[in-house]
Amino acid sequence: MSEAAPQQPQSTEAELIAVRREKLAKLRELGVDPYGARFETTTTPEALRAEFVEGVQVKVAGRLTAIRDMGKSIFFQLADVHGSIQGYLGIKGLSEEKAAAWKCLDRGDWIGIEGETFITRTGEPTIKVGDFTVLSKALRPMPDKWHGVADREIKYRKRHLDLMGNEESAKLFVTRSLMLAEIRRFFQDRGFLEVETPMLQDVAGGAAARPFETFHNALGMPLTMRIAPELFLKRLLVGGFTKIFELNRNFRNEGISRRHNPEFTMLEAYWAFSDFKEMADLVEEMTCHLAEKFCGGLKIEHKDEEGNVTRTIDLSRPWKRARYDDLIAGAAGADFFTITPEGRRQRCEELGVQISPEMEDHEVIQQVFEKLVEEKTFDPCFVTHVASELVPLAKVSPGGKTVEVYELIINGQEISPGYSELNDPDVQRERLEVQSGEETHKIDYDFIETLEHGMPPAGGIGIGIDRLVMMLTGAPTIRDVVLFPLLKRKE
Template sequence: MSSQPPSSTGDETAPEHPPVDGAPSSTTSGSSSGGDGTTAGSGREAETARRLQRLDAMRAEGVEPYPYRFDRTHSLVDVRAGWGHLSPGDETEDEVSVAGRVMLKRDTGKLVFATVRDRTGDLQLFVSKAVIGDDAFADVKGLDLGDWVGAHGTVMVTRTGELSVRPDRVELLSKALRPLPDKWHGLSDVDTRFRQRYADLIVNEAARRNFEIRHETISSFRRTLAAHGFVEVETPVLHPEVGGAHARPFTTHHNALDMDLSLRIAVELYLKRLIVGGMERVYEIARTFRNEGIDTRHNPEFTMMELYQAFADWTDVMDITEELVTTAARDALGTTVVTVGGTEVDLAEDWPRVRMIDAASEATGVELHPSMPIERAREVAADHGVRVEPFWGPGKIVEELFEATAEASIVRPTFVTGHPVEISPLARVDRDDPHLTERFELFVGGRELANGYSELNDPVEQRARFEEEQAAKEAGDLEAGTVDEDYLRALEYGMPPTGGLGIGIDRLVMLLAGVENIREVILFPTLRPEA
C-alpha cells in the first residue's frame, strides 16, 4: 500500500482533525468496540471476518499486508522534539519517515486525519488525496483502527496548531484482524486486562505509565549501585538446596542428572558465596519463584534486587536502602513525594526505626519478647485471634502478633528492626540482646518492601541454625529450610563481615506508581486458566 505522489499539492482547506483526546467522528473507519473487546452492533467475530475479507482482497491485488521491514528515520517523540516549536499553519520541506499504530481516523472527503502511536507517543498524519493520489488515498481510507502503518512525508502544523506529518507515501506494515478495545472505556474486565496485556497496553495509558516507572526504577538501581562499586552478577535459577528465605518452592526434575531441583526462592546464599570468593560488592536483579498463594501483594514469580557488601553491617545497608528508593523515585517520577493510602509522604525525609518487639508490645498492650514463656506467648496470640502452629516458638509468635496488630498501621517508610533469632536463620545475633538479630524490614503503607541484616558468617553457628530449620521442616513447617552443606563449606573458607539487602521490585513500583495490586506492575502475572 504505497504510491508516488502526483505533482499537485491539492486542496488542503477541509476541516482539520480534532484534538487527539476528542471523540471520533461518525466517519471513523472500523466499528467501535465494547469494553470487553467485542464490537458494538455486529460483534467482534463479524468485524474480524470483515477484516479477513479485506486481507484476502489485498493479497489478491498483490499487496503484502505484512512486509518484512520499514526504514523509520524518526520516532514520534523525535518529531515533536525537532519541530514542536513551529507555529500554526507552518509548513516545512523537512522529510521524515515515521511509523505507528492507527488509533484514530477521520475522513473529510479529500483529507484523512489519522492519529498514529508508537512507544513514544502520538502524532497526526495529514493525508491529502491530492498529494498521494487516488489509489493510495483509497487505501488509506480503507485502513482500520489498530493497523500499523509507515509514512514518509514532510513536517507541518495545521491551522489549529496540530503538529503533523503530511505523507507522500503511506505503507501498511501490519493488518490488525481483531478490533481494538474501546478507546474511552478500555478493557472493562480486570482479569482480561492482565490476561491480554498486549491489548491493555494499546489502549490504557496508565498501564503504559506503570511499566515506564518500572523500567526507570530498575535503571536507577543499576546506576546507583554502579556508583557505589557494586558488580551485577547472575546466579543459578535451579537450586539443589532451597535456602535464603522461608517459602515453599516449585520443584522439577533434571532428567540427564536424574536429580530433583527447585526454582530459587532467593539468591542470597549464592551471592554470599561470591563474597567469600572476594568479589566484595555484588548484586542481582533476580526473577524469583515461591509456590504460594496469589493476592494483591503476591505473585508466584516476582523480582527481587539483592545486594551484599563486605566489611559492612545492617546500618550500612539501611543507608543504601534509603538512597536506592529515594533516588529511584526522583528518576522515575521527578519527585520524592508519593501518596500512601491517601497521605502524601516525602521519601526524602529521614526514615524512623522501631524494634519489632516494641511495635508489637505497644499494639497488643503486652510486653513481648522472644525470651518469654511459650505458654504466655500462645495466650497473647489467642487473645488477638492469631493462629499458632504447635512447632512455633515465642519468636515466631511475636512476629505473627506484629503482623496482625501493628504492621498495617505503618504509613511512612519505617525500618522495623530487631527480629527474633528464631525467624532469622541467616542474620547475626544482636550485639546487645542474644534473643534478637541485627535485622530490619522496610515497611511503607503496611507493606514490606525490603529486608536486610548483618550477615551471619560463623559457620559453626550457621550449621546449628540450619539444623534447627531442618528440624522445623520435619515437624511440619513446609517453608523451613534445610542444611546446605555446600554453603557451609563456603563459609568455612571465611566470609568477612557483610551486610545484605533484598528489595521487592514489584512492591516498590506499586508504591511509586500508586497502585494497589501487584498484577498492575507485572507484565504477565500468573492467572487461573481461562474457562
C-alpha cells in the same frame, strides 16, 4: 416531537473480523504486502513530539489508534507504547492505488509514514503525509478507544490489549523498565558488579519458602527453582568479590494475592565490610532517588479504581528507624514481653489477632507484628533488631536475643530486608539445623563448607522489585506491575 432515529445494531466481533479479512484480501489484490517488511525510521512518535520542529522531513512508524475521516482530509494518531503523534493525509495527494490501500486500513493497523512536520491551527504537532507503507494488518479490533480494557481479568490475561487500550498501563510498564535500568546504574555507579547465579538448584536455600520442584533427565536428579540467590551470592563473597548485586527472578510455590506472585523480581546486593545500618542508608538513598526521578517527588499518591486519592506516602528523609520489640509493645501493650507466652496468646484474642495452636511463641509475636504494626505502617520505617529465630542467616546482636537486621516497611508491606550477614560457619550450621528440624536434608551443607573458607563480614539486602514499583507508582496490586502475572487456566 419527531421520533428518535432507531439505533444501529453494533457489529459482532466475528462480523468485524470478516470485514477486516476482506480488506486484507483487497490489499493483496492491490499488490500491497499487508505484513510489510523493514521500514527505516528517523524518529519515534514520542521523540518527535518532545522535540518538535516545523518543516522537517521525517519517517515514523506506529499503530493507528484513532482515525478521523472527513472525506478528502484525514487526521489520525500514530502511536506505540511510549507515545503518539498526529498525522494528516490529503486523499487528493495520493495515487489511485495508494488511496485504495488507505481505505483498507483500520484502527489497530501498523503503518510507516513519510512526510513534513507542521503545526495545525489548533496548535497540534502533526505530520503531513507524503507516502505511507502498510506494515501489519490487524484482523481483530482494538479495545474501545474511550474506555480501553475495563475488565481486570482481560487486562491480566491479554496484556497486549491492555497496553494498546490503556495509556496509563503502558506508561506504568515503561516506567518500570526505566526504573530497573536506573537501579542497575545506581549500584554500578557505587562500584557494585552485577552477577548471575543459578535458578536451578540442588537445595533450595536462602529463605523459608516452598520451592517449585523439577527433574533433570540427563543428570537423573531432582532440582528446584530457586527461592532466593543468597547462598550463591555469599559464595562469591568467599571467592573474593566485595560488592555484588543480582537483579533477577525468584520462584515460590505458595499463595497468590494482591501482594504475591509465584515468580517475582528480586534485587539482592552484598557489600563486604559493611553492615545492616549502611545497607539501610543505601536502600533509603536509592528509593528516594527513584521517586524524585520518576514520580515527581517524595510524596506518592495511591488511588482507588475511581481515581480517588486514598493515601499519600511521604518518603521524605530521614526515614524512621525503630526496634521490633518497641513497635510491638506500642501496638499490643507495654507489658507484652513481660507476660507469659500463654498471656500473649490471650492478648492476641483480645486484640483480634488470629493465631493457631501449633504456633511457637516467636511466631505468635511475629503475627502480632504483621497485623498490628506492618499492615498499619505506611510511611517508611526500618524495623530493626528482629528476633533471632526469624532470621537464621543474619549476625546475632550483642546479647544474643536479636539479630542485626532491618525490615523496611512501606505502604503496609515489607519492601526490603537487610542484614549484617552471619559469617561464622559453626553458628550458621547450628542455626540452619535448628530451623530445619528433622529435615536436615534440606540444608545446603556445601554452603557451610564454603563459609569455612572464610567469608568477610558484609551487609546484604533484598528488595522486592514488584512491591517497590507498586509503592512508587501507586498500583493497587502486584498484577498491575507484572506484565504477565500467573493466572489459573480458563476451562
